[in-house]
Each structure stands twice: as structure tokens, then as C-alpha cells.
Amino acid sequence: MATIKDVARLAEVSTATVSRVLNGNGYVHQGTKERVAKAITQLNYRPNDVARSLFKGRSKMIALFVPDIMNPFFPELARAVEDMAKKRDYTFVLCNTDDDPAKEVNYVQELKQKSLDGIVIVSSTISGDFIKDVDIPVVALDRILHPSLSSVTVNxxxxxxxxxxxxxxxxxxxxxxxxxxxxxxxxxxxxxxxxxxxxxxxxxxxxxxxxxxxxxxxxxxxxxxxxxxxxxxxxxxxxxxxxxxxxxxxxxxxxxxxxxxxxxxxxxxxxxxxxxxxxxxxxxxPIYKAGARAAEILIEQIEQQNDQRQVEEFTVEIVERESTRRRDA
Missing domain, CATH: 3.40.50.2300 (Response regulator)
Structure with a gap:
């Protein structure tokens, strides 16, 4: 099993730097973050794996990763995922990633220590190869991350x-x-x-x-x-x-x-x-429907222990308002 020293050696940094990247504490250059994230992925490093193994059963906790909580699109998605989680008696965790691959990896590692059951993820930056190999169910929302992952998108x-x-x-x-x-x-x-x-x-x-x-x-x-x-x-x-x-x-x-x-x-x-x-x-x-469906697919995969890929695509429709001329103008 890989250790933090192995990660530091492969990334050519100190163990303190790896710790700062994992914990999000202190300044670390973006290029260094990316090297550390790559080393973590390559070594499949899992902090506190032994402690994590002491947990029994499921945590009944799912997470939603979004790249920018300031974009109003994502709170609307988050409400849908949260409502579905609550309906199915799951705890909901919202993670704002800033499209930072090191931050995304860190969230995955930290939440897995808490025995997280699954992730709904919207990302432009996370490695598809990394996320597909996370050993809990993952559903991509709003965009495709890897051909092997379940996804909910629109046309x-x-x-x-x-x-x-x-x-x-x-x-x-x-x-x-x-x-x-x-x-x-x-x-x-x-x-x-x-x-x-x-x-x-x-x-x-x-x-x-x-x-x-x-x-x-x-x-x-x-x-x-x-x-x-x-x-x-x-x-x-x-x-x-x-x-x-x-x-x-x-x-x-x-x-x-x-x-x-x-x-x-x-x-x-x-x-x-x-x-x-x-x-x-x-x-x-259909923002709410898409978010709720992604959470529903995730929970089904968790409870049925079924990793079969599901791909769903919703249809968009035009809403005419004042920023375009009238059709009969």
C-alpha cells in the first residue's frame, strides 16, 4: 500500500507539501499541485485506509461536486440532488471544486475516509481515468467524463x-x-x-x-x-x-x-x-429533473451494488423572452 512518502518521492516534493495539497492548507504552486495529484492517482494512494476499513456497511452519504457554486446553474442542480438524497434518507455533501484537479482528488480522498457511498460529479478538469477507478459509484452530470461512467446530460x-x-x-x-x-x-x-x-x-x-x-x-x-x-x-x-x-x-x-x-x-x-x-x-x-435523476441513478447503484453503466439524455426546449425579436416582427 502506497504511503505519503511514496507520493512525495514520485512527485519530487516534500511530505509536508503533499500534506498541504491533501488538506488544502497553505500556498502550493499550481504545477506542484498537479504533480502531486498525478502521483496520488498513479499510486492509488488512500490516506488512512486502515482507519477507513474499520467502518462497517454504508454511510448513507453522497456528495455532489460542482466547479463553481457562484454560477446560479449549480445551486439549482444541488437542490435537486439534495432533495432526492433526503427523500431516500441519505446525507448530502456539496463540494465546490473550482475546477482544480488537486482539490477534486483531495475531496475524493477525504470523503472516502468518511466512508462516502457515492458521488454525482460535474467537472471540466478531473481525470476520467482517475474518477472511473474510484471504488465507489460515480455518476457524471451535465457533461461526459468517461465512456464507462453513468451520465445524465441534455441534447x-x-x-x-x-x-x-x-x-x-x-x-x-x-x-x-x-x-x-x-x-x-x-x-x-x-x-x-x-x-x-x-x-x-x-x-x-x-x-x-x-x-x-x-x-x-x-x-x-x-x-x-x-x-x-x-x-x-x-x-x-x-x-x-x-x-x-x-x-x-x-x-x-x-x-x-x-x-x-x-x-x-x-x-x-x-x-x-x-x-x-x-x-x-x-x-x-430540465435542471431539476436532471439533477434528481442523477442522484436517483447513483443511489440505485449504491443500494443494488450494480455498476452497470446508465446513460440518460434529456431534451431542451426554447423559452422565448425579450432578448430576441418576435417571430412576427
Missing amino acids: NRQGAREATTYLQELGCKRIAHVAGPNNVSNAEQRLNGYLDVVQEEDWFRYSFIEQGGYHFDEAKKATERLLTKHPEIDGLFVANDLMGVGALKAAQSLGIAVPDQLSIIAFDGITLGETTTPTLTTMAQ
Whole structure:
């Protein structure tokens, strides 16, 4: 069985550094964190494995890992997972990972010491090979992490096609896209759905695509770049609602009227989109249903000791609000 000294030796750091990474105490350079996380994965290091083995039976505790609790999409998911956990008499633990692979590994190791029964995980950064080998049930939510893992997602590519086609049907002639991160499966699917519709158009340029990183500030800046570089843009498909709000603010800062000069449609259907001025047209996910179903699949795998892969995909639907022109306009 690997020890903390083995991890330190492989990562070429001190045992104190490994301890700081595991406990999240003190500053550790990002590159060092990644080396330590890789060594932990390679050695399958499990702190306090002996103490953990003293636990008998299940803890009736599940965890939800999310990358950014400040994004309103994730509290809505968390409510669904928590409600299902409570319904099935499980304790619920919410872990905000900041898309930090070392922090994700640390959460896994610490919670396994407490005899955690299973994990629902939303992640852009965790190693698929690492998470598939965790010896408790894991269900991926919102995005695909590894082909062998159960997952609950939505029809991202088709939804993106429908969003972009909707803008065309409104009369938009130059449609741009504010994309999510390159390394996230659902962002890639939404980008591809947009491209399915526009890439054969005579007007299309790849400079009509900017990355917004699934963040408000990044999306605001990305939209400002797009609209400044290409003032002819009259339609904008944004890969999530939080970025859609950033796009609305960008248009406002440039004096561009929404929807009269620019129609904006986003993706997710979070309640934040109902509070903006104008309110945000969106491709709405069944967020609560998806979160509850992921938790239900996880608990079924725990209780039935069944690791058979299940893949479920929900359908999104358009919610028309004020950020797009009316169909009959």
C-alpha cells in the first residue's frame, strides 16, 4: 500500500507539501499541485485506509461536486440532488471544486475516509481515468467524463442547432457565438451545433466565435470584442445563461439595442434569465429533473451494488423572452 512518502518521492516534493495539497492548507504552486495529484492517482494512494476499513456497511452519504457554486446553474442542480438524497434518507455533501484537479482528488480522498457511498460529479478538469477507478459509484452530470461512467446530460448539440436556427427564422443575417471552455464536452457540443447551422453560409467567419469560459466577465469582454470587430452581427447564440447576461451587459455598454439591433439567445434556463432587462431568451434544460435523476441513478447503484453503466439524455426546449425579436416582427 502506497504511503505519503511514496507520493512525495514520485512527485519530487516534500511530505509536508503533499500534506498541504491533501488538506488544502497553505500556498502550493499550481504545477506542484498537479504533480502531486498525478502521483496520488498513479499510486492509488488512500490516506488512512486502515482507519477507513474499520467502518462497517454504508454511510448513507453522497456528495455532489460542482466547479463553481457562484454560477446560479449549480445551486439549482444541488437542490435537486439534495432533495432526492433526503427523500431516500441519505446525507448530502456539496463540494465546490473550482475546477482544480488537486482539490477534486483531495475531496475524493477525504470523503472516502468518511466512508462516502457515492458521488454525482460535474467537472471540466478531473481525470476520467482517475474518477472511473474510484471504488465507489460515480455518476457524471451535465457533461461526459468517461465512456464507462453513468451520465445524465441534455441534447446539447441539437439544442444549439435549434437556438441558431431560431435566430435565422427571426431574420438574423450574421450570427455569432460566445462559446464555453474548450475542454468541456457540453461546450464543444453546443459549438458544434452552432457550426452545423452556419458554417456553410457565405457570410460565416470563424472570427464570429469567441470564448467566454462559462463566466460573466469573460463573456462580457468576448461579446464586446465580437461586436466591435463585427458591427454587422445581428444575432448571438451564447453557450450558457450566465454568459448570456454578460452579453446583454456588453451590448448595453456599446449602445446596441437588444433586441431591435441584436437578438440574443442563451442556454440553460436558470431563473437569473427572468430577472434581466430585457429578460433572456434561452434553451431551457430540465435542471431539476436532471439533477434528481442523477442522484436517483447513483443511489440505485449504491443500494443494488450494480455498476452497470446508465446513460440518460434529456431534451431542451426554447423559452422565448425579450432578448430576441418576435417571430412576427
